[in-house]
Amino acid sequence: MRLTFHGAAGRVTGSCHLVECGGRTLLLDCGLVQGGPEEEQLNRAPFPVDPGELDAVVLSHAHIDHSGRIPMLMRQGYTGKVYAQQATTGLCEIMLKDAGYLQEKDAEVETRKRERKGLAPVDPLYTVHDAERALRQFHSLRYEEVHEILPGIRVRFRDAGHILGSAIVELWLSEGDTTRKLVFSGDLGQPSTPILRDPALIREADAVLLESTYGDRQHRSREDTLEEMREIFAVARAGRGNILVPAFAVGRTQEMLYVFNQHFSDWGLEHWRICLDSPMAIQATELYARHVELHDEETVALRERGANPLAERLEFIRTPQQSRALNRVRSGLLIIAASGMCQGGRIRHHLKNNVWRKDCHVIMVGFQAQGTIGRKLVDGNAYIHLWGEAIRVAAQVHTVGGFSAHADQRGLVEWYRGFENAPPVWLVHGEDEPRVRLAARLTALGRGEVSIPVAGEQIELGKLPARCGAGTPPGL
Numbered sequence: 001m002r003l004t005f006h007g008a009a010g011r012v013t014g015s016c017h018l019v020e021c022g023g024r025t026l027l028l029d030c031g032l033v034q035g036g037p038e039e040e041q042l043n044r045a046p047f048p049v050d051p052g053e054l055d056a057v058v059l060s061h062a063h064i065d066h067s068g069r070i071p072m073l074m075r076q077g078y079t080g081k082v083y084a085q086q087a088t089t090g091l092c093e094i095m096l097k098d099a100g101y102l103q104e105k106d107a108e109v110e111t112r113k114r115e116r117k118g119l120a121p122v123d124p125l126y127t128v129h130d131a132e133r134a135l136r137q138f139h140s141l142r143y144e145e146v147h148e149i150l151p152g153i154r155v156r157f158r159d160a161g162h163i164l165g166s167a168i169v170e171l172w173l174s175e176g177d178t179t180r181k182l183v184f185s186g187d188l189g190q191p192s193t194p195i196l197r198d199p200a201l202i203r204e205a206d207a208v209l210l211e212s213t214y215g216d217r218q219h220r221s222r223e224d225t226l227e228e229m230r231e232i233f234a235v236a237r238a239g240r241g242n243i244l245v246p247a248f249a250v251g252r253t254q255e256m257l258y259v260f261n262q263h264f265s266d267w268g269l270e271h272w273r274i275c276l277d278s279p280m281a282i283q284a285t286e287l288y289a290r291h292v293e294l295h296d297e298e299t300v301a302l303r304e305r306g307a308n309p310l311a312e313r314l315e316f317i318r319t320p321q322q323s324r325a326l327n328r329v330r331s332g333l334l335i336i337a338a339s340g341m342c343q344g345g346r347i348r349h350h351l352k353n354n355v356w357r358k359d360c361h362v363i364m365v366g367f368q369a370q371g372t373i374g375r376k377l378v379d380g381n382a383y384i385h386l387w388g389e390a391i392r393v394a395a396q397v398h399t400v401g402g403f404s405a406h407a408d409q410r411g412l413v414e415w416y417r418g419f420e421n422a423p424p425v426w427l428v429h430g431e432d433e434p435r436v437r438l439a440a441r442l443t444a445l446g447r448g449e450v451s452i453p454v455a456g457e458q459i460e461l462g463k464l465p466a467r468c469g470a471g472t473p474p475g476l
């Protein structure tokens with residue numbers, strides 16, 4: 001009974017861990033590595049187990065850095081199921097097909113470049129067709145229900161409050177008389193995130209894998225963040241330029257729509273033409289609106305009063321023609337577009353058309369991984385490169401950290417303190433600095449041992465002390 005760290009050990013993308021139990025193998029997440037070209041080469045590396053031999057995939061949530069390599073598994077012979085929360089399945093339908101399309105396009109461009117140099121063509125990582133095939137192998141589970149997915153392996157999803165359908169994964173692994181409970185935090189949301197419920201607290205585990213994206217910092221308070229936004233809009237209005245908000249199509253976009261709607265008059269948004277320019281974000285927004293059973297109390301109350309907090313007073317920009325028409329508008333636009341780290345999607349066109357103007361404002365509301373265009377903007381680079389062209393950054397770039405979909409250091413520590421039996425914890429899904437800082441805080445609690453694993457490292461789960469009562473999952 002063993003866990004091997006494969007991806008997202010020392011980085012925030014490419015989440016993937018291998019679990020072996022009673023001769024079965026299971027992948028916990030199967031995400032794409034995102035970042036610059038060098039990082040993305042890692043996606044072509046072999047899986048930790050032959051996909052033809054793999055028995056199951058358990059997916060924490062739909063974000064591509066957790067789900068984006070799943071179609072590659074099918075392409076390489078995986079025939080088993082992918083267990084995911086219901087809304088995660090719905091979101092993956094949107095996101096994996098889009099990812100397949102982007103992979104095809106990237107391979108086409110790369111092949112053309114290589115042909116001119118007399119080199120062989122490149123294959124896409126996967127295609128839209130592979131993504132569609134992969135979706136047929138998804139099996140949806142609800143929160144709070146225990147399911148035996150393989151002999152001796154039981155799983156339960158709990159709400160992680162990060163994006164719609166996001167789950168903390170509880171796994172009970174049994175081999176002979178030995179049972180151990182592994183808890184994988186997935187990505188944990190911030191308490192009080194709009195639309196979503198707060199992350200569930202788990203009382204018991206024998207081993208915990210904890211994300212650490214923001215393990216080294218505290219987010220600004222919600223009130224300060226909203227005030228910061230109000231000030232940015234006031235300054236931007238005086239300058240009369242356009243405002244760009246790069247946002248992940250799933251999660252951040254819906255949160256932005258919600259807060260824009262909530263603070264519409266306070267922030268003077270009636271002076272802006274608000275455009276959601278991302279077909280994928282539009283689809284995801286419609287899915288968020290449909291899954292009313294997953295909404296928090298505040299959102300339910302708004303809906304009961306007849307409000308539609310995700311679709312009021314904004315334009316959905318669907319076609320490329322509509323999107324291109326925005327290029328001619330010099331002032332008064334507030335464009336929300338994907339991708340969140342500016343590596344793809346329509347936001348790049350808007351950056352190209354606006355970022356060299358000093359009256360333009362760019363509001364960065366999400367995490368920016370190393371090597372991405374978004375990170376270059378946040379770091380204050382004087383130029384960014386788009387389609388091989390150097391573009392001067394004259395725009396005012398604002399980094400508003402308080403909207404993060406991830407818990408900050410305090411949130412992570414508080415979530416861990418919810419465990420009553422002081423389980424050992426392994427920090428994943430974070431760069432090294434945040435992991436070291438979070439480890440210091442967790443160690444200071446004087447509870448479970450804290451480790452910072454590297455890729456390839458293993459935990460012999462069966463050899464860990466049993467801490468969970470009789471070790472059996474509830475209801476069985």
Ligand SMILES: [Zn+2]
Binds near residue numbers: 061063162
């Ligand atoms: Zn995520």
